[in-house]
Every structure is written in C-alpha cells, then in structure tokens.
Amino acid sequence: MIVLFELDPDQAIGPEGVEPVVLLVHAAGADPDALEDPLPTTLCGLSTDPMEHSHYRPARPGEPWYPPKLYDRRCRECEAVLRSC
Template sequence: MGVIVLIEPAERAPKYDSKSWVISGLRAVHAAKADPEVPDSPADRTLCGLATVGMEKHSYRPQDPGASWYPPNLTPWECKACSQALRQG
C-alpha cells in the first residue's frame, strides 16, 4: 500500500512558504492511503480516521524495505494509531 505522509499543524497558520507547520509547529505526523482517483493526493481520512483537510503533505517517501513510513527526524510526533493501522494493514 502506498502511504502519503501528512503533517497536522499545531495551529492553522497562514502559508508563508507552503509549510505552515514549520512556522506554527506540528501536532502529529499521520499516514493516509493515496486517493484512488488522484494517486499523488491523500484520501479523505488518515489511517487513524482524521480528516486530511487542513493537513500538509510531506515529501518523504521510504527508500528501503523496512524503512519508517515517516521521516525519522519527526519520530516524536509519530501518530501511534496510524503506525498500528499500517502494521495491521
């Protein structure tokens, strides 16, 4: 399954450089399936069930089998429910 990494900003801030979470902080890193009609876009909900509207797509893509689904530098913000859904997947 292709996973799209999404950032849930801590606050809804204006997009100064298309990465508002850099300015406002981030609440969590989520995973979503790709939209079947637009494969480079996320589905309507994350794997933990949150709406993807208002979240920002991250460019990270795992390069190796077994690599983390999210950027390793964002480990403190990993959504545990998304990780569990991927493991059960």
C-alpha cells in the same frame, strides 16, 4: 500511502520564514484517481483537509513510514493500523 503533517493552527509561516510546528505525523491511503492526493481521512480517522502533504517517502525498504527526525511525533494510531495490514 501518503504521509501528512498535522500542523499547529496558531503558527503560520511568517515573514522571517518561521516554519509551522508539526503536532503529529499521520498516514492516509492514496486516492486511486490521483495518487499524490490523500483519501479524505487518515488511517486514524481524522480529516486530511487541514493537513499538509509531507512529500516524504522512505528511500528503501525497512525505513520508517514517517520522517525519522519526527519519530516522537508519529501518530501511534496510524502506525497501529499500518502494522495490522
């Protein structure tokens, strides 16, 4: 599984180092031919093309699939699909 950030398209990284705003955190399957690349769509059905790879991985079993500090921005639809597996 690949964790992706849906970013605010109107806020780019500026010269002051301002980070873009993460709107939602999504999950996508890994491409079987390139395991670091996501499949074309997230588990909730959005295109992964405009999203940024978070490079987040839970450190141990039982940790959330999303970065804990972004709890309030996790995609509930992606989470529902993950729970149904």
